[in-house]
Amino acid sequence: MNTDWQTWTALGVVIVTAGLFVLRAMRKKKGGCSSCGGANAPIPKH
Amino acid sequence: MPAAAPASDLRTDKATRESVFALVGNPNCGKSTIFNALTGLKQKVANYPGVTVEKREGTCFNQHGKRIHLIDLPGTYSLNVHSPDEAVVRDVLLGRRADTPRPDAVILITDASNIERNLYLATQVLELGLPTLLVLNMTDVAEAKQWRIDVGKLSQRLGVSVVPMQATFGKGLVELKAAMSKLGSADFQPVSSNVHPARPSASGNELEARSPSQAGSLCHLPIPPDILGGLQQTRADLIRSGTVSENVSLLEPLYLISDHDPAHYGIEDSLVNRLAAAHDVLEKKLPGWEDRLAASRYEAVEKLLLDVLRRPERDESTTTDRLDSVFLHPIWGGVCMAAIMLAVFYMIFSVAEGPMDWIDKITGSTSGWIEANMPAGDLRDLIANGIIVGVGGIVKFLPQILMLFFLIGMMEDTGYMARVAFIMDKFMGRVGLNGRSFVPFFSSYACAVPGIMATRTIASPKDRLITILIAPLASCSARLPVYTLMIAAMFPANGVSTLQKASLMLSMYVLGTGGAFAFAWLFNSTMAKGRSSLMVLEMPTYKRPSLRHVARYMLERAKMFLVRAGTVILGLSILLWAAKTYPKPGTPEPADTAAKVAYRSSQLSHSFAGRAGHFIEPVIKPLGFDWKIGIGLISSFAAREFFVSTMGIIYAVEDDGDDNVEPLKQKLAEDRWPDGRPIFTPLACLSLMVFYVFAMQCLSTVAVVKRETNGWKWPIFQIAYMTAAAWLASFVVYQGGRLLGF
Amino acid sequence: MAAALLLSDLAAGAGGVISDILLGHDEHITRLRELGLVPGTRIRVVRRAPLGDPIEVSVRGSRLAMRRSEARHIHITTE
Numbered sequence A: 001m002n003t004d005w006q007t008w009t010a011l012g013v014v015i016v017t018a019g020l021f022v023l024r025a026m027r028k029k030k031g032g033c034s035s036c037g038g039a040n041a042p043i044p045k046h
Numbered sequence B: 001m002p003a004a005a006p007a008s009d010l011r012t013d014k015a016t017r018e019s020v021f022a023l024v025g026n027p028n029c030g031k032s033t034i035f036n037a038l039t040g041l042k043q044k045v046a047n048y049p050g051v052t053v054e055k056r057e058g059t060c061f062n063q064h065g066k067r068i069h070l071i072d073l074p075g076t077y078s079l080n081v082h083s084p085d086e087a088v089v090r091d092v093l094l095g096r097r098a099d100t101p102r103p104d105a106v107i108l109i110t111d112a113s114n115i116e117r118n119l120y121l122a123t124q125v126l127e128l129g130l131p132t133l134l135v136l137n138m139t140d141v142a143e144a145k146q147w148r149i150d151v152g153k154l155s156q157r158l159g160v161s162v163v164p165m166q167a168t169f170g171k172g173l174v175e176l177k178a179a180m181s182k183l184g185s186a187d188f189q190p191v192s193s194n195v196h197p198a199r200p201s202a203s204g205n206e207l208e209a210r211s212p213s214q215a216g217s218l219c220h221l222p223i224p225p226d227i228l229g230g231l232q233q234t235r236a237d238l239i240r241s242g243t244v245s246e247n248v249s250l251l252e253p254l255y256l257i258s259d260h261d262p263a264h265y266g267i268e269d270s271l272v273n274r275l276a277a278a279h280d281v282l283e284k285k286l287p288g289w290e291d292r293l294a295a296s297r298y299e300a301v302e303k304l305l306l307d308v309l310r311r312p313e314r315d316e317s318t319t320t321d322r323l324d325s326v327f328l329h330p331i332w333g334g335v336c337m338a339a340i341m342l343a344v345f346y347m348i349f350s351v352a353e354g355p356m357d358w359i360d361k362i363t364g365s366t367s368g369w370i371e372a373n374m375p376a377g378d379l380r381d382l383i384a385n386g387i388i389v390g391v392g393g394i395v396k397f398l399p400q401i402l403m404l405f406f407l408i409g410m411m412e413d414t415g416y417m418a419r420v421a422f423i424m425d426k427f428m429g430r431v432g433l434n435g436r437s438f439v440p441f442f443s444s445y446a447c448a449v450p451g452i453m454a455t456r457t458i459a460s461p462k463d464r465l466i467t468i469l470i471a472p473l474a475s476c477s478a479r480l481p482v483y484t485l486m487i488a489a490m491f492p493a494n495g496v497s498t499l500q501k502a503s504l505m506l507s508m509y510v511l512g513t514g515g516a517f518a519f520a521w522l523f524n525s526t527m528a529k530g531r532s533s534l535m536v537l538e539m540p541t542y543k544r545p546s547l548r549h550v551a552r553y554m555l556e557r558a559k560m561f562l563v564r565a566g567t568v569i570l571g572l573s574i575l576l577w578a579a580k581t582y583p584k585p586g587t588p589e590p591a592d593t594a595a596k597v598a599y600r601s602s603q604l605s606h607s608f609a610g611r612a613g614h615f616i617e618p619v620i621k622p623l624g625f626d627w628k629i630g631i632g633l634i635s636s637f638a639a640r641e642f643f644v645s646t647m648g649i650i651y652a653v654e655d656d657g658d659d660n661v662e663p664l665k666q667k668l669a670e671d672r673w674p675d676g677r678p679i680f681t682p683l684a685c686l687s688l689m690v691f692y693v694f695a696m697q698c699l700s701t702v703a704v705v706k707r708e709t710n711g712w713k714w715p716i717f718q719i720a721y722m723t724a725a726a727w728l729a730s731f732v733v734y735q736g737g738r739l740l741g742f
Numbered sequence C: 001m002a003a004a005l006l007l008s009d010l011a012a013g014a015g016g017v018i019s020d021i022l023l024g025h026d027e028h029i030t031r032l033r034e035l036g037l038v039p040g041t042r043i044r045v046v047r048r049a050p051l052g053d054p055i056e057v058s059v060r061g062s063r064l065a066m067r068r069s070e071a072r073h074i075h076i077t078t079e
């Protein structure tokens, strides 16, 4: 059935998306900004 | 040629290795401009001091096609560092940063129109004893001041090659590359290799520590003979351990750690102790030696410039002076600033309106096309009413974002931003904010992430922390969509002028700024007293804005915005669609139109998203928000602009065949409380805007605050105080407004 | 006639020679020196901000903005 197929695909997309978010959160937690003068290294304690 | 001797083996080895050059100079002298010109990279360039706050590496090729590893550094007035960004310069120069190779040579960049102060840093860098090349940048500005600099003489007196440049116009680039070839070649002999001579001074009983450079007399400091031996020993030890170059002068190593940084990366503990001891001895025998050294350096620079620089008797009135007499005029200065700000918001509304409507039409017709060509079902709903509505709802704001960044870019590139700082500093001072806080705060109007990064220019840790805490109160570009949607919902009819809308938007920015100042005052008066700090800020000269810079800045921002829409916003849209769709009711949808509406609203209300919204409704009802807005508040916690997508997705309804897509603002205006009162009254819209002025709602900011403050304590505090402030402010607005009869 | 004054007392357009800097923090004094404000240097007040504070000074050909609370520690002599 057509609708059945859509239901499962939609569910699949949602699960994959959720999985990606979880993966991203588990991997590096990095400030998401690419144009900040390359300031990505932590600063030395002052 | 006969077989090579071991010594020349070493030499070829050195010649084949990629050499590392560091760009060092005062703030705002054009380092990043030159770095970009050499490497083709796109490091941010703007006309105020403190743009670059962290090192950035790239590759370029010299005149002979040899690869060179280039490091762009933050600007600094001295190697005796005061703030985290300046520490980067010193640590990279000394090879103390584990992630960065130690530079083989230095490209010392100076601002020709400010040569006297710029040469002060030059005297310090030359004493490091690394092969050095001096760039005399901004010769056009110097010429406009009618300053004539004798390049040959300067080169001869300093013992380094000097390259005059106008980096923004690409002038002098070829010469620079040629000079780099010479500097990088294996047979380069630093002129300063004649180890510092310490010889009896005129008075005979004291010795002078002198710069090793050919000029010889770059600085003098009479060193009592009884401590000289010890100092020389310390220097020798430092050289032997590889901490400093073998051509370093006597006092430079001492000077370099005369900072207040206990870490001293890459220096052995035993050496740190020796340095500290030597430091103490010097301080005892020669009180105020640092200041005296500074004075003697300026003396040397003055003397040098007598021969090298010709300037008019009296300072000519420059373009900068003439412009400042208007922009900083006691009365007109303020008037100009207010007018410029209003014009900025006016343009954000008026210029962006047309393109925004086009994008709206495109997303609307894409949605319609999919609904017409795909059989009904979950996937179709996800695509048309989740993804396209969610992502399209944000992409729509691209024109406004571009406009905002164009205007910010213009203010940064011309140098006007520094004038705003000058005018506003009175307020900053009143609430105990550091003068240096302005630039990070101003940057936060674009995005709090680079703004918080820019706090690295602030020397006092307490002032830096306070600036980080208040930076997200500046209304960043992600708030623009929320404000715009609410202003549109407030005035669904088209009877309101653009100027009124712009003024309302401007007042939100003013409110955020006022809030930031108020909290700065609060934090400043409650937190433990820290080291007070110095405000001195350099006023850059006005520059004709470079359209290339501004365009590049806009493009970069547009790219980031679109990438974000295509990743984070896309993902969130899919998840939100799921949260509002599941769990599905057991019964199928009725065919009757009226029954269908009731069925759908009950479905939404019982979905995961709906339940979450209902769960927080009691807390937000006093602010005038219902549970659907509650869903928006929750879902936009990760990224505040997602509020707009959320409203779009929640209010998106499966097409019923009549293909006129109602704009979102219309749907909002028609929504009702159960008792029939409209939800999005002007007062509720205002309350919602005020909420977003104060609420933190941005995970990127949380992440960057955590990194910059080394822990979770401050980001959590920040979320708590900002959310509390948002709730209170909205409460006051909504309840106050109701009392007044709105 | 030489007169001893504080930098913060100068009117816009007036100038003098720095005689001493007496600031609470050694570190701050050092930074001011490094910016070129060493005793014996000519300094001129270019203007005051529209709200009276900070002031813009010209020293060694560069323009610096500083608060009056800081300028108060810079002693100058005028001729």
Ligand SMILES: Nc1nc2c(ncn2[C@@H]2O[C@H](COP(=O)(O)OP(=O)(O)OP(=O)(O)O)[C@@H](O)[C@H]2O)c(=O)[nH]1
Pocket: B025, B026, B027, B028, B029, B030, B031, B032, B033, B034, B044, B045, B046, B047, B048, B049, B050, B051, B052, B053, B073, B074, B075, B076, B137, B138, B139, B140, B141, B165, B166, B167, B168, B169, B413, B543, B546
């Ligand atoms: N007129 C003129 N302007 C220049 C020249 N070189 C750079 N600029 C401008 O000077 C300003 C500062 O340039 P940047 O490259 O950002 O300076 P920087 O040294 O990297 O500054 P920080 O990172 O803040 O230390 C920009 O507005 C440039 O467009 C030049 O040769 N002539």
Ligand SMILES: [Mg+2]
Pocket: B031, B032, B033, B044, B045, B051, B052, B073, B074, B075
């Ligand atoms: Mg830079």
